[in-house]
Amino acid sequence: xxxxxxxxxxxxxxxxxxxxxxxxxxxxxxxxxxxxxxxxxxxxxxxxxxxxxxxxxxxxxxxxxxxxxxxxxxxxxxxxxxxxxxxxxxxxxxxxxxxxxxxxxxxxxxxxxxxxxxxxxxxxxxxxxxxxxxxxxxxxxxxxxxxxxxxxxxxxxxxxxxxxxxxxxxxxxxxxxxxxxxxxxxxxxxxxxxxxxxxxxxxxxxxxxxxxxxxxxxxxxxxxxxxxxxxxxxxxxxxxxxxxxxxxxxxxxxxxxxxxxxxxxxxxxxxxxxxxxxxxxxxxxxxxxxxxxxxxxxxxxxxxxx
Numbered sequence: 001x002x003x004x005x006x007x008x009x010x011x012x013x014x015x016x017x018x019x020x021x022x023x024x025x026x027x028x029x030x031x032x033x034x035x036x037x038x039x040x041x042x043x044x045x046x047x048x049x050x051x052x053x054x055x056x057x058x059x060x061x062x063x064x065x066x067x068x069x070x071x072x073x074x075x076x077x078x079x080x081x082x083x084x085x086x087x088x089x090x091x092x093x094x095x096x097x098x099x100x101x102x103x104x105x106x107x108x109x110x111x112x113x114x115x116x117x118x119x120x121x122x123x124x125x126x127x128x129x130x131x132x133x134x135x136x137x138x139x140x141x142x143x144x145x146x147x148x149x150x151x152x153x154x155x156x157x158x159x160x161x162x163x164x165x166x167x168x169x170x171x172x173x174x175x176x177x178x179x180x181x182x183x184x185x186x187x188x189x190x191x192x193x194x195x196x197x198x199x200x201x202x203x204x205x206x207x208x209x210x211x212x213x214x215x216x217x218x219x220x221x222x223x224x225x226x227x228x229x230x231x232x233x234x235x236x237x238x239x240x241x242x243x244x245x246x247x248x249x250x251x252x253x254x255x256x257x258x259x260x261x262x263x264x265x266x267x268x269x270x271x272x273x274x275x276x277x278x279x280x281x282x283x284x285x286x287x288x289x290x291x292x293x294x295x296x297x298x299x300x301x302x303x304x305x306x
Contacts, residue, residue, distance in 0.1 A: 001184050004079035004099070005048075006030040011169045012085035013047040015106055018173035019083070024180070026057050027077040030070070032088050033061045065089050074098050081180065084138060085172070096138050101183055103138040106172040108165070110134060110150050112198040115143035120168055121161040122201040125226030127218060131155050131164060133172040135179040137190065144198070147191040148179050158221070158246075160228040209234040211244065213259035213271060217279040221247055235271075235281070237261075237303065245291060246283035254278055256306060264303040268294040 002025045005016050019026060029052040037044040045053070052059050062070040071094055074082070082103035084091065096103045109119035111134040123131040132152040139145035151171055155164060182188035209231050211220055224233045224247050233244045254262045256272040263270040269281040285291040286301070 001025065001101075001180060002027050002078065002080045003083055003180075004028050004030070004074060004077050004081075005052075005083045005085075006087040006089075006091075007048045007083075007085040008032045008046045008088050009086050010047045011108065011165065011172070012087070013051050014169040015083070015085045015173040015176050016048055016051055018177055019180075020051075020055055022177050027079055028058045028060055028073070030060045030062070030087065033063055065095070066092050071095055071098070081183065082138075083176065083180070085176070090142070091138065093140055104148065104176075104179060104183070105136055105138050105143075105145070106176050107134045107136065107143055108168050108172065110152065111136060111143060111147060112193045112195065114201050115198055116200045117203040118201055120165045121204055121226055123226075124155060124159070124161045124164060125222055127222040129155055131168065133168050133175055135172075135175050136193075144193060144195065147193060148183075148188050149175055151175050158225060158248075160225045162229040204231060206231045211235045214274050216275070217249055217273050217277050220273060220279055221249070235284075237269075240287050242287070243285040243291070244281055244283075245285065247279050247281050250278050250280045252278040260306040261303060263305055264298050266295045266298070269298065269303065 003019060004027050005019065007016060008031050029048060031046045031048040034043040034045055036042065049059050060073055074095055075098055079099045081101040082099045084103055085106045109123065110132045114122055130152055132150055134150045135148040137145040153167060153171060179188060209227060211223060211233055224244050227233045228245065234241050235244050250270060252262065252270060253276045254272045255276065256262055258272050258274055260272040261269065262272050262278055267280060270278050271281060273279050282294050283291065284294050284297060286297060
């Protein structure tokens with residue numbers, strides 16, 4: 001099966017690597033244009049481009065997808081199938097129609113839930129107990145194509161979005177190979193999505209970082225772990241903004257207002273939450289300091305209970 005691959009970040013690179021390892025014929029690789037990065041603003045390659053160049057695969061980085069350039073290249077490459085994983089561009093219908101088997105996508109959620117960007121982070125943020133990956137045929141509308149396969153996995157109670165991302169990245173690559181094999185054999189299912197059950201999520205930004213102490217301890221835990229590795233949860237302490245990386249549940253209860261410091265000792269920083277419940281912050285980062293255990297921070301910085 002002759003494949004053209006489209007993708008950009010690490011999540012996509014894992015799928016490309018799996019196709020290489022499985023000896024698929026990869027006619028070409030499309031990825032986003034190089035972007036300036038770092039203090040020197042030097043152009044950096046995407047993870048997909050780095051991997052493709054390492055294996056001598058031709059790389060294409062069109063600035064636009066609707067001016068006919070990408071379409072002409074794709075027709076010249078004559079793929080049997082188009083594989084799209086976190087490419088970051090909306091593909092016009094005429095591109096999807098070029099390969100005889102169409103175009104397939106690996107998405108980091110159990111569709112039709114969490115269409116759109118950052119589905120893995122939102123699964124953690126929303127406190128879901130199950131996540132997974134879906135392979136589907138690409139269609140005109142975003143993430144609305146027919147489902148081929150879905151693979152579920154449990155989300156750990158204290159698993160970060162980054163850790164779940166790494167697991168789903170591998171799971172998605174494995175599911176992609178099964179998908180391509182069955183499409184070629186003519187045994188792959190094609191299941192229309194129930195669009196009435198679709199949910200949509202948006203990209204994360206730093207406006208979501210501050211912890212809302214009027215929420216339950218579990219909601220706050222999921223907020224903390226869902227925002228890692230970026231943009232990271234924050235809390236205000238003595239007038240300063242701290243980044244928060246870890247917390248654990250506690251049986252302690254309090255009459256203090258949500259957001260109050262209940263206790264600060266070797267066990268960590270116990271904070272009042274909704275309905276008199278408490279949560280213990282165990283790892284944080286003070287402004288201009290390194291990330292550290294809350295207990296270590298409190299040994300050098302006395303925080304009074306309120």
